[in-house]
Amino acid sequence: MKNIIKNIHIIINPGSGKGRSILPVINAAMKEAGIKWEASITHKAGDAVRLTKAAAKNGIDAIAVYGGDGTVMEAVNGLVGSEIPLIILPGGSANVMATELGIPWDLKEACTLISQGPPEMKTIDVGRFNNRYFIAGISIGFVADLIKDADRESKNMFGILAYFFPITAAIQKLKLTIYHLKIDGIEYDVQGLTCIISNVGNLGFTKISLDKHIDVSDGLLDVVIVRKANLSLFKLIFITLIKRERPENFELVKHWQGKEITISSSRKQAVQCDGELLENSHLHIKVVPGAIRVLVPKKEKKAVE
């Protein structure tokens, strides 16, 4: 990899960014840094995969993505197996991977990561199923229902909080399901409301982690089952969202880690992958350790503990 990024291609999702003007910000930042840049625009699902693969053949130093997790996920699908690093310019309503890696949500600040001396890269895992890659995670049941019911407009207005607005509607539909899991060869049958297979620990809007042990570079995926919806679950969501503190009450949650996970449920439920709804009812998921390198902020020097 080159020590300095001088030539990039930017994939832009024009539906991102809450109507803000982005090209003047990118242009000014690249001009100041002396970086040559080209850009292409996505119009529909799958475009970012195709555009990333095409741009990667053109001798660039990095691919940048302006968009949310869905666009980043597509770029990753175009990049896995190449040596080209990824730059995330967060622009979506959910920027889970950017948050996980400490990448600023402010476009100008995110651009300055490209120009500040030798780039700092972090190698991260991705998940794989059905010959496609995911970056944040897959959820089945309750959490997938929330994303299904959040419309585009409310996502734009309220960002990640929009995912929680349809909570009342989703709660009315709640039914317990038996999840049949196989994690690295060991089988479990667990009753619950939702099953989450996560590559990242944060919720997309805050650095507060779902669980401090979830690590995007440890070569493991995390499997979480929420077992019941009762007052404690709402307290957990409320504390996490409003007070922005990590809740202490995790007795309602079961948690495993593994490299290879098979999952099916006793009845058909909504499934989402990186914010996109899927039809699958039986999932076979593997971790791909160290699949991609992403530009991250330079590590701050920590005091000796």
Ligand SMILES: [Mg+2]
């Ligand atoms: Mg992990």
